[in-house]
Amino acid sequence: MTGQWTQRAADIQSFKVMDLLKRAKELDEQGFDVVHMEAGEPDFATAAPIAEAAKAAIDQGLTQYTASAGIMPLREAISGWYQQRYGLDISPQRIIVTSGASGALLMVFSLLAEQGRSFMMTDPGYPCNRQFLRLIEARGQQVPVGPEHNYQLTPALIDQHWNEITAGVLLASPSNPTGAVVKRDELQAIADTVRAKNGHLVVDELYHGLTYGFDAPSVLELDPDAFVLNSFSKYFGMTGWRLGWMVVPEAAAPEIEKLAQNLFISPCTISQYAALAAFKPETVEIMEQRRQAFAQRRDLLVGGLRELGFDIPVTPEGAFYVYAGASHLTDNTFDFCWSLLEENKVATTPGLDFGSNHAEKFIRFSYTTGMDRIELALERLRQRIG
Numbered sequence: 001m002t003g004q005w006t007q008r009a010a011d012i013q014s015f016k017v018m019d020l021l022k023r024a025k026e027l028d029e030q031g032f033d034v035v036h037m038e039a040g041e042p043d044f045a046t047a048a049p050i051a052e053a054a055k056a057a058i059d060q061g062l063t064q065y066t067a068s069a070g071i072m073p074l075r076e077a078i079s080g081w082y083q084q085r086y087g088l089d090i091s092p093q094r095i096i097v098t099s100g101a102s103g104a105l106l107m108v109f110s111l112l113a114e115q116g117r118s119f120m121m122t123d124p125g126y127p128c129n130r131q132f133l134r135l136i137e138a139r140g141q142q143v144p145v146g147p148e149h150n151y152q153l154t155p156a157l158i159d160q161h162w163n164e165i166t167a168g169v170l171l172a173s174p175s176n177p178t179g180a181v182v183k184r185d186e187l188q189a190i191a192d193t194v195r196a197k198n199g200h201l202v203v204d205e206l207y208h209g210l211t212y213g214f215d216a217p218s219v220l221e222l223d224p225d226a227f228v229l230n231s232f233s234k235y236f237g238m239t240g241w242r243l244g245w246m247v248v249p250e251a252a253a254p255e256i257e258k259l260a261q262n263l264f265i266s267p268c269t270i271s272q273y274a275a276l277a278a279f280k281p282e283t284v285e286i287m288e289q290r291r292q293a294f295a296q297r298r299d300l301l302v303g304g305l306r307e308l309g310f311d312i313p314v315t316p317e318g319a320f321y322v323y324a325g326a327s328h329l330t331d332n333t334f335d336f337c338w339s340l341l342e343e344n345k346v347a348t349t350p351g352l353d354f355g356s357n358h359a360e361k362f363i364r365f366s367y368t369t370g371m372d373r374i375e376l377a378l379e380r381l382r383q384r385i386g
């Protein structure tokens with residue numbers, strides 16, 4: 001303890017985008033017309049078939065706890081999704097339904113890392129990963145990556161940075177904040193490298209389905225021992241329903257289930273029944289239309305930002321983010337993003353949220369808003385830059 005609270009709590013850093021989001025919402029309430037490009041969630045409301053399924057579950061009184069690993073029909077439906085999307089035969093016993101990918105991250109790190117061990121991950125990367133590790137007294141080993149690495153870990157980087165405390169590697173493909181995707185051959189080479197070191201490979205496949213012009217491979221096609229995290233939050237547009245899943249090796253499933261029992265009892269019941277409708281053809285059709293809309297938005301935003309001098313050396317291929325270099329405008333994007341919000345009413349996320357690798361030079365723009373709003377944001381940026 002250092003004073004009133006634990007050192008552990010003191011070490012957890014705030015998720016800066018949440019502070020900015022709070023301020024942006026305040027400005028909304030005061031009547032300002034803020035363009036929201038800060039949040040990591042689709043602007044589309046949850047699709048009607050999913051919402052209808054939730055209402056039906058409530059009407060039927062399906063409101064008690066479920067099994068800790070989730071209801072079997074949902075685990076089977078997720079298994080069917082792997083068959084349909086990737087041609088993979090995954091036993092439902094290996095699928096654990098979780099309280100968002102956040103719940104899955106806490107459990108996977110609790111299983112695979114502990115005090116004195118670390119997990120390798122990219123910088124820039126999703127900020128909560130290293131906080132989860134801190135919470136369990138382990139640590140995130142952040143490896144700086146840039147456009148020369150397609151903003152992803154490579155076998156060479158893993159080799160170079162592996163040390164005696166490294167327990168494994170966390171990849172996120174597509175990545176938040178860069179939208180970078182690890183291609184099949186590279187993924188295989190990474191899996192082989194981690195295996196050769198007797199390490200664990202965890203792949204965050206949260207943004208699968210949100211790749212533009214191609215489908216990302218699942219690591220499970222290449223490495224049956226990998227741990228996969230996924231969620232209904234992004235492709236299925238269900239952020240607020242707090243529902244995700246993980247696919248784990250058979251031997252790990254009872255261990256994860258034990259953690260789930262203790263940490264969460266069970267994932268949200270209504271959300272689970274709602275999610276059963278997510279895999280219906282009519283729902284998937286809606287998701288695919290949204291995917292097309294995201295692709296158009298990405299093209300508009302990337303083109304517009306490049307015209308304004310932002311540095312985007314690698315076109316993001318997935319997720320709904322553009323991680324743009326802004327060193328032609330500022331050497332402190334944290335202050336710049338706040339001023340862009342206060343003065344120009346465009347909400348974005350400063351690079352500092354994603355690590356320390358030249359972070360002060362980058363801004364993350366989310367294209368989770370309509371084409372007209374993206375045009376407006378570009379216009380406001382144009383006016384500001386002059």
Ligand SMILES: Cc1ncc(COP(=O)(O)O)c(C=O)c1O
Binds near residue numbers: 232
């Ligand atoms: C890379 C990545 N992983 C995990 C999460 C957590 O997602 P959720 O808990 O909503 O499933 C997010 C959310 O933005 C993310 O970007």
